Amino acid sequence: MRKAALHNLGCKVNSYETEAMQQLLEEAGYEIVPFAEGADVYIINTCSVTNIADRKSRQMLHRAKKMNPQAVVVAAGCYVQSAGEALKLDEAVDLVIGNNKKTELVRILDDYFASEDHTVEETVIDIGAAKDYEALTIKRIADHTRAFIKVTDGCNQFCSYCIIPYTRGRVRSRKLEDVRAEVERLVEAGYKEIVLTGIHLSSYGVDFEEGGKKTLLDLIVCLHEVEGLLRIRLGSLEPRIITKEFAEALASLSKICPHFHLSLQSGCDATLARMNRHYTTEDYLSRCEILRAAFDCPAITTDVIVGFPGETEEEFQTTEAFLKKVHFYEMHVFKYSKREGTRAAVMPSQIPEPVKTERSGVLLSLEKEMSLEYRKQHLGKTTEVLMEEEYEWEGKRYMIGHTKEYIKAAVPFQEDLKGSMISGILETLLNDEVFLLKN
Known part of the structure; x- marks a missing residue:
C-alpha cells in the first residue's frame, strides 16, 4: 500500500478540492499520512493569487522533495496553470496536474508508476477553453459540523489585480441535482450546516444553456428542502446580486444564515475604477441597506485592499470614512500584493510597503472596534x-x-x-x- 500526504494552499475552494482528492486516493487504496517524512506521494494543491503565493507553492514542493527524495511530488492547481512549462523543469516536481484535471489524479498516478520512463499524457489543459465543471465530490470533511460545498469554478470579472480568470478559466457551474445529492450525503453523515462556496459564487448558473437556466437562488431554495439540514450559509457574494427580490426571498427561508460577505475591496470610487470593480460605493451601500431592511441586524462582512497602485492618502481616507458609514461586522484587510501577469502589476504609483502597513493597521483597529460594537447589539438576544x-x-x-x-x-x-x-x-x-x- 502506497502512502500519500496532501497539503493545501489558498482558498476554501482549494480546501474542498484537496479533501476530494484525498478521498479519491483513499478509495484507490492509498494510506493517507501526515505531511511529513515517509510518504511515497506528496500532493500539493497550489495557490497563485499573488507572487507570494507562487513562492509559497514552490517552497512547499521543494520541502516535500527534501522530506523524501525518492517520493513522487505532485504539483496541482492554480500555480500549475500560471507557471506553465517552467514548472515542468523544476527538479523537485515529478508530476503536474492542472485545474479541471484533479478528478484524474489516481489514473495519472497509475500511469506514472506503470510507465518505465515515468511519462504520462498531458495533464494541463487550456483552462480558458474549459466549459465543463470538474466533477469533484466529497463524502465528509475534517470539520464535522460545517461543510463547505464548491458549486462554481472560474470567474468572468477580470479585476485588474487578479490572476484567477487565467488560472481557473471562465465560470463553470455544478449541476443543481449533483449539489443536492452531495448535501444529502453530508447531512446523512451528521453535518448540520453547509457553506456554499465557489470562485465566483454569484455567477452560479450563468453558463447553463437556455432552457435549463438555474440561478443561485434556485440552488438555495432546492437545498433548503433537504431534510435534516439546519443551516445554509453563503460564501463571498458579488454586491450586485443583492436585490430587494433576492434578499426578501432569502429572508423567507428559515435555514438561511443572515451572514453576508459582500466583497468591497475599496471605499473609494476612483480606486474601484482602477481595480475594474463593476460597482460604485453608492451602489454597494444600497445593497447593504437592502439586506438590513430584509433581515434583523444581519452580519455584513467584507474584504478591503489597502495600498492599491495610485491610492493617495485622500483616497485612503475616503475608504476609511466609507467603511465607518457601512459599519461592518468583520473586515478582512489585505495589503496589496503585486501579481505578475495582471494590469495592476504594471500600473504607475506603486505604494511603498511601509505605507501599506500603516494603512492596514488603521483599518485593522477600525475592524476590531466595529466588530465589538456589532456583537454588543446582540446582548440579551x-x-x-x-x-x-x-x-x-x-x-x-x-x-x-x-x-x-x-x-x-x-x-x-x-x-x-x-x-x-x-x-x-x-x-x-x-x-x-x-x-x-x-x-
Whole structure:
C-alpha cells in the first residue's frame, strides 16, 4: 500500500478540492499520512493569487522533495496553470496536474508508476477553453459540523489585480441535482450546516444553456428542502446580486444564515475604477441597506485592499470614512500584493510597503472596534449556537460555536456537545470575541 500526504494552499475552494482528492486516493487504496517524512506521494494543491503565493507553492514542493527524495511530488492547481512549462523543469516536481484535471489524479498516478520512463499524457489543459465543471465530490470533511460545498469554478470579472480568470478559466457551474445529492450525503453523515462556496459564487448558473437556466437562488431554495439540514450559509457574494427580490426571498427561508460577505475591496470610487470593480460605493451601500431592511441586524462582512497602485492618502481616507458609514461586522484587510501577469502589476504609483502597513493597521483597529460594537447589539438576544469545539478561557473549559450571524458563543464544557444545536440567551461577553450563552 502506497502512502500519500496532501497539503493545501489558498482558498476554501482549494480546501474542498484537496479533501476530494484525498478521498479519491483513499478509495484507490492509498494510506493517507501526515505531511511529513515517509510518504511515497506528496500532493500539493497550489495557490497563485499573488507572487507570494507562487513562492509559497514552490517552497512547499521543494520541502516535500527534501522530506523524501525518492517520493513522487505532485504539483496541482492554480500555480500549475500560471507557471506553465517552467514548472515542468523544476527538479523537485515529478508530476503536474492542472485545474479541471484533479478528478484524474489516481489514473495519472497509475500511469506514472506503470510507465518505465515515468511519462504520462498531458495533464494541463487550456483552462480558458474549459466549459465543463470538474466533477469533484466529497463524502465528509475534517470539520464535522460545517461543510463547505464548491458549486462554481472560474470567474468572468477580470479585476485588474487578479490572476484567477487565467488560472481557473471562465465560470463553470455544478449541476443543481449533483449539489443536492452531495448535501444529502453530508447531512446523512451528521453535518448540520453547509457553506456554499465557489470562485465566483454569484455567477452560479450563468453558463447553463437556455432552457435549463438555474440561478443561485434556485440552488438555495432546492437545498433548503433537504431534510435534516439546519443551516445554509453563503460564501463571498458579488454586491450586485443583492436585490430587494433576492434578499426578501432569502429572508423567507428559515435555514438561511443572515451572514453576508459582500466583497468591497475599496471605499473609494476612483480606486474601484482602477481595480475594474463593476460597482460604485453608492451602489454597494444600497445593497447593504437592502439586506438590513430584509433581515434583523444581519452580519455584513467584507474584504478591503489597502495600498492599491495610485491610492493617495485622500483616497485612503475616503475608504476609511466609507467603511465607518457601512459599519461592518468583520473586515478582512489585505495589503496589496503585486501579481505578475495582471494590469495592476504594471500600473504607475506603486505604494511603498511601509505605507501599506500603516494603512492596514488603521483599518485593522477600525475592524476590531466595529466588530465589538456589532456583537454588543446582540446582548440579551435569544439565539441558537451550533457547538463546534472545546475552548479555554481564564482557566475554564467551554464548548464554543457560532450563531447564524457567525457570532461566537460558549457554554460550560460538557462531553458530546460537538455538533449539537444549543438554544439560549447571549447573556454576557466572556471577552471581546465570545459570548457566554445562558441556556
